Amino acid sequence: MSDSALSIRLMNLFRLQDLDILIRESEDPDLTSSEEEMGFPHPHMDKLHSARERLAERIEKRDLRLYQKIAKRLEHAIVPVEDRTCLGCYIALPTSAVSLTTDPEQLLTCENCGRILYWLE
Amino acid sequence: MGWSHQHFSGEVIKILQYFDADLFCPDLESTTKDDVLAELTERLVASSQVKDSGLILDMLKRRESLGSTGIGKGVAIPHGRSLAIGDLRVLFARSTKGVEFEAVDKKPVHLFFLIVAPPQDKQNEYLPLLGKIAELVKEKSARDQLQGCESFEDLSELLEERFGV
Ligand SMILES: [Zn+2]
Numbered sequence: 001m002s003d004s005a006l007s008i009r010l011m012n013l014f015r016l017q018d019l020d021i022l023i024r025e026s027e028d029p030d031l032t033s034s035e036e037e038m039g040f041p042h043p044h045m046d047k048l049h050s051a052r053e054r055l056a057e058r059i060e061k062r063d064l065r066l067y068q069k070i071a072k073r074l075e076h077a078i079v080p081v082e083d084r085t086c087l088g089c090y091i092a093l094p095t096s097a098v099s100l101t102t103d104p105e106q107l108l109t110c111e112n113c114g115r116i117l118y119w120l121e
Numbered sequence: 122m123g124w125s126h127q128h129f130s131g132e133v134i135k136i137l138q139y140f141d142a143d144l145f146c147p148d149l150e151s152t153t154k155d156d157v158l159a160e161l162t163e164r165l166v167a168s169s170q171v172k173d174s175g176l177i178l179d180m181l182k183r184r185e186s187l188g189s190t191g192i193g194k195g196v197a198i199p200h201g202r203s204l205a206i207g208d209l210r211v212l213f214a215r216s217t218k219g220v221e222f223e224a225v226d227k228k229p230v231h232l233f234f235l236i237v238a239p240p241q242d243k244q245n246e247y248l249p250l251l252g253k254i255a256e257l258v259k260e261k262s263a264r265d266q267l268q269g270c271e272s273f274e275d276l277s278e279l280l281e282e283r284f285g286v
Contacts, residue, residue, distance in 0.1 A: 011173065011175070014204045014205065015176060018176060018180045018183075018202065018203050018205075019180075019183060021202050021240055022184060022201060035251075038192070038256075039192035039225070039259070040190060040192060041189065042188065043187035044186075044187055044188055047183075047186045047187075048187065051183060051186075076240050079240075079241065080207065080239070082207075088241075118172075118204070
């Protein structure tokens with residue numbers, strides 16, 4: 001689809017989740033030890049936390065609050081939609097939600113699980 | 122481009138399904154680490170269902186800031202998860218000249234496997250795949266074969282041979 005360009009607003013939220021996953025996985029002792037067994041060096045975390053702080057400052061306060069609130073209770077705050085289904089909770093979205101997808105500024109959440117949704121295709 | 126050789130063993134199909142002829146890049150042009158990451162990302166974006174190359178490049182650079190994914194002997198495996206990709210993908214690339222990639226053994230990197238996974242990993246495929254590729258490139262004979270791959274078919278044959286029955 002040609003209108004799939006993400007707004008900067010959404011982009012920074014996506015970036016934040018990518019970074020949070022990286023931080024979480026790099027601080028997980030089981031994961032880091034498997035990576036070390038594969039030959040990757042032990043992770044140096046010093047830069048990531050400050051990068052997160054800087055990125056969070058660039059996100060609108062209300063978006064950040066929403067993201068943090070969801071992330072506190074669920075593993076992924078932002079999830080894709082596939083076949084009109086939220087890939088966080090696997091519940092089909094109502095048609096009304098699907099018709100909103102053309103607005104790149106619209107921050108849409110799943111009615112069932114509350115996660116922020118985005119359309120990958 | 123589809124890849125559905127049903128006569129392959131289950132495991133080969135599992136490995137090969139993440140590769141694609143469009144994700145076979147035997148002639149990287151970049152000569153610096155940052156440029157290589159950007160070129161790998163561009164190639165991935167050109168042929169996969171990817172929402173935004175900037176997201177992927179940011180993630181890869183941040184992953185490198187933890188420590189180089191250049192694991193030595195001329196091999197690097199940049200990897201990570203991003204919301205920008207829908208399905209797990211592996212891109213194979215090669216640099217004839219070799220690239221200074223801050224590798225653990227400080228040697229230039231010639232062979233690259235870029236692995237990008239979506240955040241939600243339903244089948245838990247990403248880490249086992251990373252492990253298999255890391256294991257593959259530990260063998261000198263496999264690295265030599267990878268250096269000699271002229272086509273995606275060569276690469277597929279190699280993977281079949283290594284991971285097949
Ligand atoms: Zn949901």
